Amino acid sequence: MFKNLLSMILKEFVHLRRDFVTLVLAFALPLVEVFLFGHGISGEARYIPLAVYDEDATVSSRSLVEMFENSSFFKIKSYTSDVTELHDYLTKGEVKAALHIPKDYSESLAVDKPTRVQLVIDGINPQFSVPAVSTAGSIEQYKNSEMVTKYLPLSNRGEPGQNLEVAPIVLYNPEMDVATSNFVISGLLALILTQSAIVLSSIALVRERERGTFEQLIVTPVGKFTVLVGKMVPYIVISFFNGVFVVALCVFYFGLPFRGSPWLLAAESILFLAPVLGMGLLISTFSKTQLQAIMIALFAILVPIFTTGFVWAFETMPLPIQLIGYIFPMTYFLTICRFIMFKGVGISYFWQENIALGILAVIFVVISLLRFKKRVD
Amino acid sequence: MEVAIEVENLTKKFGKLLAVDSLNLTINKGEVFGFLGPNGSGKTTAIRMLCGILEPTSGNGMVGGFDVMKEPEKIKCNIGYMSQKFSLYTDLTIQENLDFYSSLYGVVGKGARERKKDVLELVGLSRRVKQLAGNLSGGLKQRLALACALVHRPKILFLDEPTAGMDPVARRILWDLLFKLAGEGVCLFITTHYMDEAERCVKVAYVYYGKLLLSGRPEQMKQEEIAKTGHRIEVMCTPLVKGMMSLRGLPELEEVTIFGEALHVKMNSHTVQWIYQDHGHDFAVAAKRAYLMSSIKDKLERDNVVVRSVTSVFPTLEDIFVSFTRAEDAKREGQQIQKFD
Structure with missing residues (x-):
């Protein structure tokens, strides 16, 4: 044989x-x-699978999450209440981006203090990571200007606020070489x-x-x-x-x-x-x-x-x-x-x-x- | 006598087409068996079924001691097969082809080298081992195919039109080889179109439209044919064509054909009856035959044809096959007419 x-x-x-x-x-x-x-x-992608850890869990934080979803660049695949789990989703490739909203999100914004929302992006596929980064930027900008009109007293309205920071981190392929x-x-x-x-x-x-x-x-x-x-x-x-x-x-x-x-x-x-x-x-x-x-x-x-x-x-x-x-x-x-x-x-x-x-x-x-x-x- | 191949009612249908119709054959060890029939009569289909590479529709049989229906792979160990078309690798050398096939047949180890040398010697290709198979002439290709089919010492060798398209010298060489193998006890199953090759076989069978019309030893077949249709009469005369036209006007004869430099004459059934059967005495038969022959000579001379000789000869295998084919055709036509009624 x-x-x-x-x-x-x-x-x-x-x-x-x-x-x-x-x-x-x-x-x-x-x-x-x-x-x-x-x-x-x-090329460019849409509906990037996203995992969300909303530690704040308030109306205001939920509206931020909604913004991500409505952008049509992201699609929420799972919610979690654990940082390690959030990280796991990303390394296993189940999602291509992970959003973490801190506990003091709405509180900080209400008192006009800066707060930072973390968006971790899997950079392997630049078709995901490039629009993800730019969408994060637009959301940050939009939310900031919205806050000016919504939360701040009329007298303080002038320039858009800078309190919200949506900080994107790109893992694996930080150069996003397109x-x-x-x-x-x-x-x-x-x-x-x-x-x-x-x-x-x-x-x-x-x-x-x-x-x-x-x-x-x-x-x-x-x-x-x-x-x-x-x-x-x-x-x-x-x-x-x-x-x-x-x-x-x-x-x-x-x-x-x-x-x-x-x-x-x-x-x-x-x-x-x-x-x-x-x-x-x-x-x-x-x-x-x-x-x-x-x-x-x-x-x-x-x-x-x-x-x-x-x-x-x-x-x-x-x-x-x-x-x-x-x-x-x-x-x-x-x-x-x-x-x-x-x-x-x-x-x-x-x-x-x-x-x-x-x-x-x-x-x-x-x-x-x-x-x-x-x-x- | 040990039986090498025995099949009963072997049948193959391709859709509605009946390619092989209830074939019955018995072939003994060491026999040279000629399988004859026109193109498309099912010869290749039958040979493929016997070799285990085509599944029969029905029937049963044994080849080399193994069941045709159930043990095709075991049959394959004991047979050699040379297909109609050259089917070795043209981009491999003679040696590479032989090495490949000997290994597939499990001819390996110490004896293998010796065996391969022997078969190459036998077919006369020892000095060309490094030549690509594709560059060989038709005759040499067939000899290489034979070597590959022989390397595992098969008991039965199937050859599907081994000499088709070969020149006469190459044909002679191949047949000498085949007889040598038969002498060593290998059973040879050969299909051919050439009647001279058929005459060399120990046993022949004739198939037509997938049906076996007759089989047996050529001598015996000829005796039976004489009993049925009489001797043939061979007429040497010039000019041939004029002679043929002249004899076709003679009512005692059924068929006049040109056969080389002579006319080949078959008498009709009334004449056969008159010569052979009415008075079964040898002397009477010879006298009546002589009378017929002299009337043939007279007719030719009346028509200004120069007659050199008129002799009584045995029917050839071709005569026999032609008469069986005609009878079968007539039967088929009859069936067709019946269908229309």
């Missing part, structure tokens, strides 16, 4: 070596794409891995069919699993090296921060490749020709770009789009690699994503195995 598998793998490598053009394209296209994406994309959007670049690893893995694997089986070599292959006692896995391994290797190039470019050329463990990212990349290749093989079992397989593969690359939070943040997408996103491994891997690169956190922060990737891998490979018959039709 192992010897079988080994020769299956070696054979696929020989095919790749003899097909020089494909091999060059497999490595060159991803690099070109990194440059194109890295220099070209920026020009070379770190957010999109950080997702390139996911895109490149998807692309090289899915295109190469989707033609793996159908190429044998189209060249007429399939019949000779299936008339041997070789196992289905050996054929499928043997065809996957070479593409894992190629895709993995592509991934290493992409990360190196991101860090050394685009100057992205890399706070987590590179080894963890490498391991996660390989985990990610399993469902992606499974998807490719599944495409291969459905296609009659290589052209067909590539067309479907193209679709399987384009759809996740729009549905998984590669360009636009996943959290702000409408539910139907999110549902589509859930079946693409990229959704989970994007979170994982951004967490590792920007937050520098470990596996305990994204174990759910790991499980999701594992489940998808099993689903795709099992369906491929069921669909792949050692028969001619």
Whole structure:
């Protein structure tokens, strides 16, 4: 069995070596794409998920919270009454911003004393952090001028007050570098891995069919699993090296921060490749020709770009789009690699994503195995 | 005699199309079995079912001791298969193709290198191991395919039109190889269009529209054909075409065709009845046949055709297949007419 598998793998490598053009394209296209994406994309988000800790809990503090909600840039996802919990929401990525209103908020304002509301923003995605900071600024300004007309005696009305300060702090990516959007670049690893893995694997089986070599292959006692896995391994290797190039470019050329463990990212990349290749093989079992397989593969690359939070943040997408996103491994891997690169956190922060990737891998490979018959039709 | 292949009522339907219709076959070990039939008659479909790569719709059978319906993977360990189209990897070398297939068949370890050397020697490709398979000529490609199909010492070898498109020399080389294998006890199951190849087989079967019309040993088939339709008469004459037109006017004959440099003549059923059956005496048969032959000669000479010889010959396999095909066609037409009534 192992010897079988080994020769299956070696054979696929020989095919790749003899097909020089494909091999060059497999490595060159991803690099070109990194440059194109890295220099070209920026965007803006709405409905940033917000966690609120309103320690004051008065009419006046609630009206401030309402202002955040009505701005349409924020959407309140959870209320809490604990600072550590508030912080947790943010590190786990459940919300992208956290608002803390101090206990003396309304009291200070009533007596014309300065008070400070803290807005902590997750800076990984500048599409969130940039509007979040500016919205905080507008809210501060508006509230201050409103207070002048509402609370202060007529005689004192003149210039807008300065008592309320909404202080934004941006974590993880304080520069909020929009020009070379770190957010999109950080997702390139996911895109490149998807692309090289899915295109190469989707033609793996159908190429044998189209060249007429399939019949000779299936008339041997070789196992289905050996054929499928043997065809996957070479593409894992190629895709993995592509991934290493992409990360190196991101860090050394685009100057992205890399706070987590590179080894963890490498391991996660390989985990990610399993469902992606499974998807490719599944495409291969459905296609009659290589052209067909590539067309479907193209679709399987384009759809996740729009549905998984590669360009636009996943959290702000409408539910139907999110549902589509859930079946693409990229959704989970994007979170994982951004967490590792920007937050520098470990596996305990994204174990759910790991499980999701594992489940998808099993689903795709099992369906491929069921669909792949050692028969001619 | 040990049985290598035995199938009963093996049937394959593709939608409404009946590709193979209740095929019954028994082939012994070490036999060279010729599977014949026109294009689209279901030969490849049948061979694929026997090899376990196409699921039969119904029927049952054993190939190499394993069940066609239930144990296709076990069958695959014991057979070699050469498909109609070259189906090895053109971008791999001869050695790489052979290494790959020997490993898939579990031919590994110490004996493997020896075995691979032997099969390459056998097919005469030892000196070209580093050549890409795609660059080989048609004949050499088939020999490489044979090497890959043989590497695991299969008991049964299936060859689907192995000599299609080959030049005569390459064909001869391949057939010599095949007989060598048969001599070693390998059962060969060969489909072909070439009648001279069919004549070389120990046993032949003829399929038409997915149905087995006849099967057996060529000699035996010829005897049965003589009993039914008589000997064929071969006429050497010039000019050939004029001779053919002339004989087609003779009421005792059913068919006159050009066969190389001679005319091949089949008598009609009344004549056969008159010669062979009315008085079953050998002498009477010979005398009546001689009478028919002289009347053929007379007719030709009356029509100014120069006759060199008129001889009585055995029907060829082609004659037999053609007459069975005609009979089947007539039957089918009859059924069609019945349907319209």
